[in-house]
Amino acid sequence: MWKTFRRFVSSYSSWTIRNKLLGALVGLVAIALILTNVSWIFSVQSTISESIIRSHEELARSAAVRVDDFINAKVRNLILRSQSASFIRMDIPAAKFDMSLMLREDGDLQEISFLDRSGKEVIKLTPEKVFEAQELTDQRDSDKFKLATFRYGIEYLGPIYFSPTGEPMMTIAVPVVIPEARRNIERITTIEPGLFQRSPGDIFGLISAEVDMSNVLRSVSTISVGESGYIYIVDGSGVLIAHPDQGLVEKRTSLEQVDIIRRHIELDHALRETGQAHQGETVATSRGMSEAQEEVLATHYHMNRTGWGIVVQEPVESVFSPLIRMEQLAFAFLLFGMLATVIAGTRLAKLIARPIGILKRGADIIGEGNLAHRIAISSKDETGDLARSFNTMAEKLSHSIEGITNARLIAESERNKLSLVLSGVTDAVIAVDFKYTIISFNRAAEELTGFKVSDALGQPISRVVRLFEGRHEIPSSDYCASAGLPNAVAPFERHTIRLLSAAGVERTVRIATGSIDGASAIGLGCIMTIHDLSRELIAERAKSRFISIAAHQMRTPLTGIKWALLSLLDGSLGTIKKEQRDVLLKGQAVNENMILLVNDLLDVARIEEGRFGYEFARYDFKVFLERIVELIRLDLEKKRIVFSLVVAGNLPLLLFDIEKLRIAFLNILENAINYTPEGGTIAVRVARHADVVETIVTDTGMGIPPHDMERLFTRFFRGSNAVTVQVVGSGLGLFLARSILLAHGGDVKITSIVGVGTTVTLVLPVNQSKIPHQLLKGNTERNITILGLGDTQLS
Numbered sequence: 001m002w003k004t005f006r007r008f009v010s011s012y013s014s015w016t017i018r019n020k021l022l023g024a025l026v027g028l029v030a031i032a033l034i035l036t037n038v039s040w041i042f043s044v045q046s047t048i049s050e051s052i053i054r055s056h057e058e059l060a061r062s063a064a065v066r067v068d069d070f071i072n073a074k075v076r077n078l079i080l081r082s083q084s085a086s087f088i089r090m091d092i093p094a095a096k097f098d099m100s101l102m103l104r105e106d107g108d109l110q111e112i113s114f115l116d117r118s119g120k121e122v123i124k125l126t127p128e129k130v131f132e133a134q135e136l137t138d139q140r141d142s143d144k145f146k147l148a149t150f151r152y153g154i155e156y157l158g159p160i161y162f163s164p165t166g167e168p169m170m171t172i173a174v175p176v177v178i179p180e181a182r183r184n185i186e187r188i189t190t191i192e193p194g195l196f197q198r199s200p201g202d203i204f205g206l207i208s209a210e211v212d213m214s215n216v217l218r219s220v221s222t223i224s225v226g227e228s229g230y231i232y233i234v235d236g237s238g239v240l241i242a243h244p245d246q247g248l249v250e251k252r253t254s255l256e257q258v259d260i261i262r263r264h265i266e267l268d269h270a271l272r273e274t275g276q277a278h279q280g281e282t283v284a285t286s287r288g289m290s291e292a293q294e295e296v297l298a299t300h301y302h303m304n305r306t307g308w309g310i311v312v313q314e315p316v317e318s319v320f321s322p323l324i325r326m327e328q329l330a331f332a333f334l335l336f337g338m339l340a341t342v343i344a345g346t347r348l349a350k351l352i353a354r355p356i357g358i359l360k361r362g363a364d365i366i367g368e369g370n371l372a373h374r375i376a377i378s379s380k381d382e383t384g385d386l387a388r389s390f391n392t393m394a395e396k397l398s399h400s401i402e403g404i405t406n407a408r409l410i411a412e413s414e415r416n417k418l419s420l421v422l423s424g425v426t427d428a429v430i431a432v433d434f435k436y437t438i439i440s441f442n443r444a445a446e447e448l449t450g451f452k453v454s455d456a457l458g459q460p461i462s463r464v465v466r467l468f469e470g471r472h473e474i475p476s477s478d479y480c481a482s483a484g485l486p487n488a489v490a491p492f493e494r495h496t497i498r499l500l501s502a503a504g505v506e507r508t509v510r511i512a513t514g515s516i517d518g519a520s521a522i523g524l525g526c527i528m529t530i531h532d533l534s535r536e537l538i539a540e541r542a543k544s545r546f547i548s549i550a551a552h553q554m555r556t557p558l559t560g561i562k563w564a565l566l567s568l569l570d571g572s573l574g575t576i577k578k579e580q581r582d583v584l585l586k587g588q589a590v591n592e593n594m595i596l597l598v599n600d601l602l603d604v605a606r607i608e609e610g611r612f613g614y615e616f617a618r619y620d621f622k623v624f625l626e627r628i629v630e631l632i633r634l635d636l637e638k639k640r641i642v643f644s645l646v647v648a649g650n651l652p653l654l655l656f657d658i659e660k661l662r663i664a665f666l667n668i669l670e671n672a673i674n675y676t677p678e679g680g681t682i683a684v685r686v687a688r689h690a691d692v693v694e695t696i697v698t699d700t701g702m703g704i705p706p707h708d709m710e711r712l713f714t715r716f717f718r719g720s721n722a723v724t725v726q727v728v729g730s731g732l733g734l735f736l737a738r739s740i741l742l743a744h745g746g747d748v749k750i751t752s753i754v755g756v757g758t759t760v761t762l763v764l765p766v767n768q769s770k771i772p773h774q775l776l777k778g779n780t781e782r783n784i785t786i787l788g789l790g791d792t793q794l795s
Contacts, residue, residue, distance in 0.1 A: 060301035111210035173208035217242035229314025236307035259288030450502030480526035648687035667733035703754035745770030
């Protein structure tokens with residue numbers, strides 16, 4: 001056999017690769033068969049698990065039957081005794097004798113009492129004592145009397161309580177009634193509906209017994225479960241009433257936090273709320289943590305009659321020990337299969353890798369630049385074919401290298417030209433290749449980033465250019481996405497973004513990135529242009545500051561002029577002529593326009609400085625719009641404009657600042673009036689769409705040219721065709737309106753056709769979460785609901 005094996009191995013070198021792989025496949029199939037057998041072993045786990053669960057359920061049922069039988073025996077005994085004539089006729093001496101006889105015959109009865117139909121104790125006995133008349137109590141308000149006498153005369157099973165000596169006790173009570181028909185009373189387990197009369201006048205009293213439950217509960221808790229499992233019982237609130245560890249029972253230990261008991265309490269409450277507490281059987285098995293914080297397999301049996309839960313539990317480690325042994329066996333088979341695979345695979349790999357090693361050494365030599373080297377493999381299998389193909393490839397490669405070298409020189413020349421062009425650009429321009437490495441870096445980029453050209457070239461772009469939005473640093477793959485994708489164009493643009501220089505100085509910049517046609521030919525992945533906005537922002541802030549100061553300084557004299565003109569017009573300073581009044585009225589109109597302009601300037605300054613305080617409250621939006629329309633009614637009538645307001649459906653109360661929103665809506669509506677000719681039309685439609693309320697204002701005005709649309713919301717801008725209309729305005733209305741709507745979590749959108757008209761859509765959110773939280777902060781006390789609007793709120 002050994003010689004045959006050696007001949008087999010020696011002839012292996014003449015096999016084709018296909019045959020070699022076939023031999024390896026045979027070995028793998030053999031291992032797969034072994035693993036299949038192991039898998040079959042695993043498949044029986046479910047069968048074993050089901051068997052264990054059935055065993056637990058049977059034990060739980062057996063324990064429940066034992067407890068039920070015990071309780072039924074006590075109830076049956078009380079029912080039999082209640083039929084004695086001594087109780088029905090209220091023969092006290094005879095009844096006392098019957099009760100003492102019950103105590104002697106049943107050692108589990110610790111106390112027995114007889115109540116008359118009014119609920120007063122007539123007789124009360126214990127094995128040691130007969131209670132005197134002054135010791136007897138009125139039990140008419142007790143649960144046992146109410147349930148056993150008022151609810152159709154059923155027996156009463158009280159909750160478990162513990163005697164002073166620590167024994168679990170239960171109160172059992174049955175009514176004393178006359179049967180409607182003669183039956184075999186010995187067969188009665190519990191009082192059946194229809195067995196006794198229902199009329200309260202036929203209930204003669206109540207027999208109540210305090211039953212010692214310790215014997216039956218301890219007999220249940222001593223039932224063995226597997227190797228280390230046990231049974232315990234809890235009441236409806238999860239308190240232990242039976243457990244192998246009697247100390248836990250004596251401590252009244254609550255297990256309501258244990259997984260299986262928590263589900264028991266929830267089930268008991270659900271059954272009692274739905275009135276199904278005495279219907280059917282409820283048993284469930286699950287894994288969870290025990291009262292000793294040990295993972296167990298627990299089967300819970302819910303005793304519907306008493307509300308108790310019987311739990312059969314066993315440690316998972318003990319329950320599944322047969323399964324664990326099977327898993328260990330399967331694992332051993334798996335290791336064996338793996339070992340066999342490794343041994344066979346090592347041998348096969350050694351035989352197959354030898355010609356591949358020769359190919360690798362030849363490839364290394366060619367890779368070092370010796371393109372004249374040829375691989376010598378004379379075998380007739382596929383490796384020989386591969387060697388001949390490799391030699392042919394090396395021949396072609398030697399010719400291609402020369403062409404690649406020339407192409408690289410050309411590409412290098414093109415890069416140098418690009419660098420020369422970029423050096424004269426005033427903005428920072430940076431070029432990277434497909435690996436995000438900097439290949440071009442002009443002088444402006446050097447000044448902006450703080451890196452010298454010699455230090456930046458060849459470095460990753462993320463090390464030289466660090467860009468931030470808020471606290472988040474933008475990765476290079478975001479702003480130079482095209483670098484990793486040759487011939488792809490993935491433009492990126494941000495108008496205000498922060499750049500951190502090498503010296504740690506932050507600058508506000510505008511960035512734009514992209515690719516150019518044919519960039520892949522010279523290894524160019526992405527070109528970045530970065531414009532420094534720092535000086536522009538400083539100038540902008542200075543301008544805003546100047547406007548704010550100027551507006552404040554102008555406000556006082558303008559107010560003085562206003563009151564001076566009013567004094568002249570109302571005759572306080574003497575009578576004026578008609579010509580003088582006309583001049584004064586024109587001056588007053590100009591003064592009012594100047595005051596409005598100053599107010600707009602101050603509002604713009606407050607918005608830019610973040611001091612445009614908002615006071616939010618909930619209002620009826622329809623009423624708000626109707627009040628706004630009243631404010632512009634005179635202007636509409638003066639130009640004979642046909643106006644309509646349509647509110648579709650019922651709108652919810654919206655959260656907004658009524659004063660600020662008044663400014664925004666008046667600006668939009670006044671623009672529509674100013675640029676709509678006499679006799680034109682303005683239509684306002686309001687409707688809710690999903691989570692927003694849209695107000696669409698459509699006019700038949702002059703329209704806005706397309707080239708002006710991008711600048712509509714900038715400060716001091718007026719359309720190029722607006723100069724033909726004699727309208728007083730500052731060019732701040734749309735800027736203010738959009739700023740206010742954005743602060744409310746909404747927006748303003750405009751579409752227009754010259755000569756046809758303009759449509760303005762004002763969007764407000766229904767959900768207050770859309771409003772920037774920093775604006776709501778501190779205004780919580782103002783977020784109240786106001787159903788209507790007073791006249792003074794929009795004056």
